[in-house]
Amino acid sequence: MSRARHTHQTTLCPPGRSVGDDGGPSVLKKLIEPKWLGGIALATLFAVACYFLGQWQWSRYEHKADRNATLDRNYAAEPVPFGDVSDANGVRPGADWSRVELSGQYAPEHVYVRNRPNDGVYGYEILGLLRTSGDGTVVIDRGWVPNSPQGAAVLPEVAPPPAGTVTVVGWVRPYERSLDRDLPAGQVASIAATDLTATTGADLAGAYLVAQQEYASGRSADPAPVDSGLLPLEPPDRSLGPHQAYAIQWWITMALGYAFVALGVRRELREEEAERDPEAAAERARAKAERKKQKVSRWDEDDF
Incomplete structure (x- = not known):
């Protein structure tokens, strides 16, 4: 069964x-x-x-x-014509920092851009207006000078731009945002098209140039570099940051x-479990204290 x-x-x-x-x-x-x-x-x-x-x-x-x-x-690419990488609306997509070559004649005046750091020192960037035959008036950032010994209230002396035809090789850049600051004539707070137009009265091209080198009388077989007395700007920041x-x-x-x-x-x-079973909770607390005591003992042994 x-x-x-x-x-x-x-x-x-x-x-x-x-x-x-x-x-x-x-x-x-x-x-x-x-x-x-x-x-x-x-x-x-x-x-x-x-x-x-x-x-x-x-x-x-x-x-x-x-x-x-x-x-x-x-x-570091070969220079291209200014019109190939910019238009009236600014720098063409993907063309920022393209090397450009263009020729023209500088206007006699220059513009100071205030509070510009270079290698950790504050000073001025010096802008020139290059009048070209086919690209209009192009703003050229020619270089940098430190503040004068008398401080920022006194403009440093800068030699006038070279006379005659000049060929500039540099990098095309979009204009900066205006900081809307009221400054004396011939000075701006940023390289903004609206501020520069108001200061110079010129009809400016859609982008500006950071000069790498200036050559007198064009780039002939034996070009003569212009010594502007200005310091070159720092290379662009390549840091990816954090x-x-x-x-x-x-x-x-x-x-x-x-x-x-x-x-x-x-x-x-x-x-809640401790309230239901106090003895089990107390046992766990004792076990935890014992483990902590053993750990401290091991640390003490490691000190010797």
């Missing part, structure tokens, strides 16, 4: 969890309490904010990486809010 065998199935829970009435871990019931649902909502908002901050930093990194790629492509690292940090930080919620739920569950 056979005897029916009955098996008893035991529901197991991970350590630190208890079984609820529905057989599920109590941590799930804890998470749907209003307090912790609010915590999860805040953690989600925090994660979304971190994500977009990371995207913002990453876009800044990509902008600088694209700038460096443009520099690598254009900065933006890539900041983006990654923001994205890692997305999990922080959820980690706080998890720690809070875990602590609350332990407190």
